[in-house]
Structure formats: structure tokens, C-alpha cells
Amino acid sequence: MHRFANPARFLKIANAVLPWAAGLSAVCFAAGLYLGLIASPPDYQQGDTVRIMYIHVPAAWMSMFTYSTMALAAAAALVWKHPLAEVYAKAAAPLGAGFTALCLLTGSLWGAPMWGTWWVWDARLTSVLVLFFLYLGYMALVDAFDDPARGAKAGNILLLVGAVNVPIIKFSVEWWNTLHQPASVFRLGGPTIAASMLWPLLLLALAFQSYFVAVVILRIRAGLAARRVQTLRLGQTG
């Protein structure tokens, strides 16, 4: 595992993965959006409004996935001091914040016609809003220090503290009664969603996931280049 923490070796693999991830994302987005928005049936209760799910749910999954990987990277950075881990967390943060914002916005647009409200302070909605603020707080914190190493360390600690929020988001709909309904896909006893609606959802989840992989590789590449520039500058002045 530690072999891949070497930036040069990582870049070699990442550059090979990048076109495949980008291509997979484009294909899955095209197929998933067609199936989800046009070819799938309406819901027996919600009608065509259910199609918001095909964007809302993958965005929600990605918001939690991204945060979890950032927290793992933060732990690796604190214990093993892998430079790549910090670069990853910084690269993934704006993507995660974007997924969370998309999840909150589509959720609000969905809640207005179905629930009769844009927003309520129930446990699920509130914990996802906290996740959004954690992303914003992390991005502000890592760049708030003159010394980037200290900023990264403070950011890593924030990421690990915020990790307690991830299981709270996932199980909020089980532990407390909420306006938000319980999970439909990742639940004991199998999905409670018809196959004709589950397929487009899974395709779009794969599209979001491969989009994330492609963009995070680009951002890691930029992050590593920025580090190298900084080291060279320090070498010149010092």
C-alpha cells in the first residue's frame, strides 16, 4: 500500500487511469441521464418529480464518500506523513463541497413539491448541512497559515474530528424520526426501489464516481506541480 504513496509512482498510474475514468464518466452520464430522465417510469406516488432522485442520491453518496476518503487521507498524513495524502485531501475538498451543495439544492427542490417545504431542521438535513460547513471550514483552514505544513496539519485534525458526522448522516434516519425517509438502497433486506428505477440510479452513481476520479487526478497533478514550484522557489531564495 505504501508503495503507491510515492508521488512519481502514483502519477504514472493516475495518468493511465485518467482517460478511462473520463470516458467512463461521459458514457455513464449519457446513458444514466437518458434512462433516468426519459426512459424510466414515473413513481406511483410522486410521478415525474421522482426523477430528481437520479441527481440527488448520487450527489449525496459522493458527498459522504469524498469526506470519508479525505478523513482516511488525513489519518495517513498524520501517522505516516505521506505528502500525497495531504495533496489528495486538498484536491478532493472542493469536489466534495460541490457534491454536498448539489445534494442540498436538489433536495430542497424535491422537498418543496413533495413535503411542502424547502427546508426543515430535521436530523438528516441538518447533519448534511454540517457536512457542507465542514468542507468549507477545511478549505478555509488549510490556506489560513503562512506555513503550508501547519495549515495542512490543522486541516487534517479538522477532517478527523468531522468524521464523526458521517455515520450520523447515514443513520440519522434510523436513530431519530425525521421528515426525510429512511434509506432505499443500502439497507438491510435489500433495496426498496423497483429495478427499472434502480438501474439508472446506479449508472449515474458510477458516472459521478468516475467524474470524481478523473477530476481529482487532474487536481492532484496540479497540487503536486504547485508543491514542486514552491520547493524550487525556496531553494532559490534560501
Place this chain on the structure above:
Amino acid sequence: MTRKRRRMMILALALLGLGTATALTLSAFRDNIVFFYSPSDLAAKPPGGRTVRIGGLVETGSLKRDAGGLTVTFQVTDTAKSLPVTYTGILPDLFREGQGVVAEGKLGPDGVFTATELLAKHDEKYMPPDVADALKRAGHPGKPGDAAPTGAPVAAGEEHQTSTLRTNP
């Protein structure tokens, strides 16, 4: 190697402490984190004049519309107890008999809950209309009208209700 291990131990202990603290805090505030009370909760702990939210299923056959007005009255049930609710205003799209509902308002001295805000709650089931019809024909309460609050005959019906009605565990 030992320094790495020590850092890992400190990290694990810190996370364990943080997790425990969070769990204790959340369980202490459990009554405040719930979004609504069930009619049974309300019967056990009367709210007095406070504004509270109640939630449950709209009892099938209980919905009455005021002639020409925007006022509706219905029973909210958690299958154990039910509560009469009156509301004046525009109903959300998903509001119907047999479906989940959350109402915010005050419990009057006459035992009638006057709602100032009404929210519809849906369950975690998604299916096309023809599948719902097929389930209905096969005797499963897939349709809202069939998910009667009392005496649902099949397991699928029980599940439907408990998920919409989930109260404080």
C-alpha cells in the same frame, strides 16, 4: 517505526474518545433531536400550550374537507393512538389518506390538534404505477389506500407502516 505506532495509538484513542463523547451527547439530547412526536408520545407527555410537531399516518376514511373552504380535518394515527387534527391552508402534493404526515401546531384543551403547518412524509419505496397496481391486485398494500392503519394482513404492509411511522427507538 515506534514513533509511527505511537502516533497511530494517539490518533485511535483520540477518535475513540471523540466518538464516545458524541454518542453520549446525542443520546442525552435524543428527545430534542426527534423531528416530531407520535400521538402516543403526546398522550404520555402532554405538551401544554407549547407548539409541537406530531407525525403519523393519515387514517384512511377520516379526511373531511370543509365545504368550499381550505380547512381539512383528519385523524393522525400511529396505529396505537390517534389524534384529531384540523388545518387550514394549501396541502402538499403527497398529502393523502394512508400516507405519512407531520403537522406543527398546538393541542387544544378539547383534544383537537390545530396545525399551522402541514408537511407530507413519504416512505422509502419507489416503483412504477403498473408495479404498484400489480402489487395491489396481488393483495399487497402497495397503494396508499390499501395501507390501512390497522390490521394490515401481509408483512409488506407492516414494513410500510413501521417505516413511515418510525418513532423514538
